[in-house]
Amino acid sequence: MNTYPSKLLENAVSELSKLPGIGRKSALRLALHLLRKEIAEVEAFGNAVIKMRKDICYCKECHNISDAELCSICSSPKRDRSTICVVETTRDVMAIENTGQMSGIYHVLGGIISPMEGIGPEELEIESLVERVRDGKVKEIVLALPTTIEGDTTNFYLYRKLNDLSLKITTLARGVSIGDELEFTDEVTLGRSILNRTLYDGAFLKK
Amino acid sequence: MNTYPSKLLENAVSELSKLPGIGRKSALRLALHLLRKEIAEVEAFGNAVIKMRKDICYCKECHNISDAELCSICSSPKRDRSTICVVETTRDVMAIENTGQMSGIYHVLGGIISPMEGIGPEELEIESLVERVRDGKVKEIVLALPTTIEGDTTNFYLYRKLNDLSLKITTLARGVSIGDELEFTDEVTLGRSILNRTLYDGAFLKK
Structure with a gap:
């Protein structure tokens, strides 16, 4: 679809389609969805994204995303x-x-x-x-x-x-995922889970 | 995932997850993608959406989306x-x-x-x-x-x-889609395409 009825719509669609996993058709659907919303809602949407990008910090200790110089995990006693x-x-x-x-x-x-x-x-x-x-x-x-x-x-x-x-x-321990069937577990994982087998702990399972 | 490391991130994720077809996990992926972009790019993204919602018109004749009072189709001679x-x-x-x-x-x-x-x-x-x-x-x-x-x-x-x-x-004419197999066409469509059969036009197909 190349014949957009409006430059403003076309511009919004091309911006939305830059997001990963969103093609031009999905972007058009999103743009038309936003057009049906109140102006205040769309402003809240756009500004939340811009504010996040502008004001976000990275923790100087662990480099995780943070609202402050030191993240809540690093600063927790x-x-x-x-x-x-x-x-x-x-x-x-x-x-x-x-x-x-x-x-x-x-x-x-x-x-x-x-x-x-x-x-x-x-x-x-x-x-x-x-x-x-x-x-x-x-x-x-x-x-x-x-x-x-x-x-x-x-x-x-x-x-x-x-x-x-x-x-x-x-x-991290590698092993069979909880709920997985053995026959569908790949060989490497199954092999490792045998080598690194742990003492049976009924209490953990009963929890 | 409830433990967001930042309010700004959480806010952006909750706004993005209001879009149709985008859950909280996808919204987080989109937010982290936007965090890796330049500030100018993210501003262009957010502002394109806001500007579209604020400034778009609807054609007073046909009510299609338009950049002017009368859309380009309605105003075309x-x-x-x-x-x-x-x-x-x-x-x-x-x-x-x-x-x-x-x-x-x-x-x-x-x-x-x-x-x-x-x-x-x-x-x-x-x-x-x-x-x-x-x-x-x-x-x-x-x-x-x-x-x-x-x-x-x-x-x-x-x-x-x-x-x-x-x-x-x-x-609009209803009929078998071009490229479709007859055996997979639904009965109603196939029935209608027989009732409304058209004169064979070889020239159209050769084009």
């Missing part, structure tokens, strides 16, 4: 500051926080090493991580990066950078 | 003003314009009669259509509404409103 969980993005922090199982603090790399996309270690918050652990108060680094080649590469790079600092370096 | 094609929305105008087969002008109802959704004839641009044809210069009304119960209801309502004005009232 309840957190165990001897454990740092290393993740790729803010979304991973949110996912782990939702489990309620991480008592430590985080370090957001802002990506992972990917030669294919031209992302090297110097583009990521790796030096600042080494800086953070240098004072010796950190006892454990939990690597919670994706289980991809890029994730493994980054894990290995971090391991070499951090290994001489006498830290415990751990990674 | 090349258009056949004796034929009015009645459609539900702007998107239908765009779809028909893309075919290049409609030399007439349009009338955008802004919806179709739907008792289920509480949309009656008075919510739509029906009176203004009757007004437009009253001067006797319009010779044909092409009903190009959806082939749904609501579309049929609206067609019938318009037919009763317009029938005493000595107009030719037509609807």
Whole structure:
């Protein structure tokens, strides 16, 4: 559809279609949806996005998205500051926080090493991580990066950078997902889950 | 995911998730995508949407979206003003314009009669259509509404409103789509395409 009845509509559609996963047809649908809304609602929409981009901060400690210089996790007195969980993005922090199982603090790399996309270690918050652990108060680094080649590469790079600092370096347990059928679990995962089998804990399952 | 690291992010996500077909997870993905863009780009995005909503006009003749009081189709001297094609929305105008087969002008109802959704004839641009044809210069009304119960209801309502004005009232031809297999065409469409069969025109197919 190329014949837009209005330049204003066309402009809004082309902006909306720059969003990932939204083509021109979907963008047109979104634009027409917004046209049916009150002006105040559309202003709230546009301004929320602009304000977010303009005013958002990144925590100077963990580099997570934050409203202040220090994020709410880094500034919390309840957190165990001897454990740092290393993740790729803010979304991973949110996912782990939702489990309620991480008592430590985080370090957001802002990506992972990917030669294919031209992302090297110097583009990521790796030096600042080494800086953070240098004072010796950190006892454990939990690597919670994706289980991809890029994730493994980054894990290995971090391991070499951090290994001489006498830290415990751990990674998330790999195993069969809860609710998954064994026959549909891939071989590598199933193999690892056998090697790293744990003592049966009925109490955990009954909870 | 409820634990947003920033109020600004949370606010942007909740605004983005108001868009149709975008849940909170997709909205978070879009917000993080926008965070990686330049401030100027995000401002262009937000302002294009706000400006569209604030400044867009509707053509006083056909009620299509327009940048001026009269849309480019209604103000074009090349258009056949004796034929009015009645459609539900702007998107239908765009779809028909893309075919290049409609030399007439349009009338955008802004919806179709739907008792289920509480949309009656008075919510739509029906009176203004009757007004437009009253001067006797319009010779044909092409009903190009959806082939749904609501579309049929609206067609019938318009037919009763317009029938005493000595107009030719037509609807789009229904038939087998080009490229479709007969065995997968529904019975009603196939039946109608037999009843309304046309003279074989080899020239059209060779074009």
